[in-house]
Amino acid sequence: MEGKIHRMIAQARDVAYHYIRRDEEGRVVRDTAALSSVSFDIERGEFIAILGHNGSGKSTLAKHLNGLLTPGEGAVLIEGMDTRDGEQIWNIRRIAGMVFQNPDNQIIGQIVEEDVAFGPENLGVPPQEIAERVQEALARVGMTEKRRFSPNKLSGGQKQRVSIAGVLAMRPKILILDEPTAMLDPEGRREVLEAVHSLNRRERITVILITHDMEEAVDADRIYVMDGGRIALTGTPREVFAQAEQLAAIGLTVPMAVAVAGLLRQEGLAVEGTPLTQEELVEAICRAADKITGDIK
Amino acid sequence: MILRFDHVNYVYDADGGQPVHALSDIDLTIGEGEFIGLIGHTGSGKSTLIQHADGLLKPVSGRILADGEDIWEEKFDRKALRARVGLVFQYPEHQLFEEDILSDVCYGPMNLGCSAEEARERAVSALRQVGIGEDLFGQSPFDLSGGQKRRTAIAGVLAMQPEILILDEPTAGLDPRGRDEILALARTLHEERNITVVLVSHSMEDIARFAKRLLVLGDGRLVFDGPTGEVFSHRAELEEMGLEIPRPQRLLEALKEHGFPEIGTGAYTAEEAARLILRELEKR
Numbered sequence: 001m002e003g004k005i006h007r008m009i010a011q012a013r014d015v016a017y018h019y020i021r022r023d024e025e026g027r028v029v030r031d032t033a034a035l036s037s038v039s040f041d042i043e044r045g046e047f048i049a050i051l052g053h054n055g056s057g058k059s060t061l062a063k064h065l066n067g068l069l070t071p072g073e074g075a076v077l078i079e080g081m082d083t084r085d086g087e088q089i090w091n092i093r094r095i096a097g098m099v100f101q102n103p104d105n106q107i108i109g110q111i112v113e114e115d116v117a118f119g120p121e122n123l124g125v126p127p128q129e130i131a132e133r134v135q136e137a138l139a140r141v142g143m144t145e146k147r148r149f150s151p152n153k154l155s156g157g158q159k160q161r162v163s164i165a166g167v168l169a170m171r172p173k174i175l176i177l178d179e180p181t182a183m184l185d186p187e188g189r190r191e192v193l194e195a196v197h198s199l200n201r202r203e204r205i206t207v208i209l210i211t212h213d214m215e216e217a218v219d220a221d222r223i224y225v226m227d228g229g230r231i232a233l234t235g236t237p238r239e240v241f242a243q244a245e246q247l248a249a250i251g252l253t254v255p256m257a258v259a260v261a262g263l264l265r266q267e268g269l270a271v272e273g274t275p276l277t278q279e280e281l282v283e284a285i286c287r288a289a290d291k292i293t294g295d296i297k
Numbered sequence: 298m299i300l301r302f303d304h305v306n307y308v309y310d311a312d313g314g315q316p317v318h319a320l321s322d323i324d325l326t327i328g329e330g331e332f333i334g335l336i337g338h339t340g341s342g343k344s345t346l347i348q349h350a351d352g353l354l355k356p357v358s359g360r361i362l363a364d365g366e367d368i369w370e371e372k373f374d375r376k377a378l379r380a381r382v383g384l385v386f387q388y389p390e391h392q393l394f395e396e397d398i399l400s401d402v403c404y405g406p407m408n409l410g411c412s413a414e415e416a417r418e419r420a421v422s423a424l425r426q427v428g429i430g431e432d433l434f435g436q437s438p439f440d441l442s443g444g445q446k447r448r449t450a451i452a453g454v455l456a457m458q459p460e461i462l463i464l465d466e467p468t469a470g471l472d473p474r475g476r477d478e479i480l481a482l483a484r485t486l487h488e489e490r491n492i493t494v495v496l497v498s499h500s501m502e503d504i505a506r507f508a509k510r511l512l513v514l515g516d517g518r519l520v521f522d523g524p525t526g527e528v529f530s531h532r533a534e535l536e537e538m539g540l541e542i543p544r545p546q547r548l549l550e551a552l553k554e555h556g557f558p559e560i561g562t563g564a565y566t567a568e569e570a571a572r573l574i575l576r577e578l579e580k581r
Contacts, residue, residue, distance in 0.1 A: 212476075292581050
């Protein structure tokens with residue numbers, strides 16, 4: 001295996017995971033299947049969005065990707081390394097870095113630079129290289145100017161970008177983000193998503209974005225929709241969001257453009273395809289309108 | 298209750314080295330039975346403002362008046378005020394602590410001095426209002442889904458029978474269904490119980506759908522205070538402040554620029570947007 005380049009950076013094979021609760025005597029009082037026969041192949045450089053309602057298994061799945069949880073059945077492979085292999089776990093966590101919802105729970109340093117240095121320090125990286133990595137990581141999320149600030153002087157979006165820099169300083173190949181924008185204002189949300197997309201496009205970092213915001217999933221290469229611990233739907237955003245009824249049945253919605261297009265079609269307007277963004281929808285409506293005008297002539 | 302902010306100023310760290318002016322000359326009145334939205338970028342002063350509403354923070358200058366009475370007068374009963382103004386913090390479910398749901402919701406009224414019997418009655422009624430069925434009353438709060446936990450936490454505030462309910466980001470982290478449940482609950486409490494609701498949110502779409510009046514804070518100042526549709530017509534100013542206008546409205550404005558100069562833009566849901574588009578096309 002040594003030196004072999006895996007095209008698939010993350011793989012799951014029939015993964016099952018149960019949350020088991022026991023009483024004081026060790027008897028099982030509850031056994032909840034959080035993941036059932038989950039399989040996927042994620043290619044290097046892909047941008048994946050994972051959607052699903054609360055309790056659908058999204059976060060449990062994410063925690064499997066950097067070995068915070070290991071499968072009860074089946075296997076998860078990160079660059080070919082099995083997450084159940086104790087000897088590889090630190091390599092896996094270095095390759096697959098995780099960013100959570102609340103930046104305030106993730107930032108520990110008194111100064112932005114110190115916070116970002118924390119990860120590489122823990123990895124035992126030499127001081128000179130730490131300084132380089134910190135500088136580089138902050139530049140990659142556009143936070144160089146704030147490097148000497150106290151984190152509590154930053155906005156939510158800036159804090160979250162510092163959290164991402166902290167992960168980048170470990171030089172990961174996969175960035176897993178668990179609802180990173182849920183607590184942010186509109187500008188903070190935009191800043192974080194732009195930073196993540198730019199890392200994906202320019203550096204081909206594989207991104208796995210867990211979100212409740214359908215609009216955030218529109219720019220992904222592929223979407224996995226989780227329901228009841230299983231992958232219920234998968235495909236490109238256009239393929240997935242074309243299935244509005246199936247999504248509604250599992251408590252999810254579609255982006256605004258898709259919803260409006262669907263309503264217009266119900267009323268007999270010939271809006272073609274599945275427009276995912278405002279721009280696409282405006283174009284589709286203009287075409288449909290031209291057709292009406294053309295028909296009248 | 299009519300709650301009035303009379304030229305309120307608040308400064309964090311007033312005695313320390315780096316004072317931060319968190320609220321500057323806030324002057325506004327929250328009338329009975331209103332449904333008010335409150336938006337602003339992170340750090341704009343929203344949380345500071347709402348903590349003044351129930352006397353958790355004291356203005357550096359200016360007054361907070363509850364039905365005309367200064368809440369910082371010596372004889373004023375601020376403990377009673379905190380029941381009358383129900384504040385639901387962000388992620389309120391993190392504060393659930395009792396072993397079962399019913400006991401958790403009883404905690405507030407017991408603390409107010411209600412008898413065990415009355416506390417129980419209030420808790421049952423509050424849980425009913427938020428749609429938590431009796432079959433769940435004996436369960437541990439930790440066994441509930443995310444949306445259920447949050448509704449239980451809101452029930453804890455409702456059991457205090459507030460006249461004003463302030464919800465700080467009540468839908469953060471919830472999936473679409475959980476979000477709709479919470480917002481529908483706010484609407485029901487407002488419409489059927491005539492509770493005044495103040496909804497703090499980063500979701501312009503949620504605000505637009507529910508709030509009739511909109512307050513916009515920017516760097517501690519009240520920049521806008523008016524009917525929601527009117528405030529959202531100030532697109533450039535809002536974007537300058539790091540805010541947005543609701544997506545359906547953005548779509549209609551884009552259409553206006555792309556060959557539909559007459560189209561209406563006052564839409565806050567996909568349904569309303571579709572209706573305005575169809576109306577415009579019928580003219581052709």
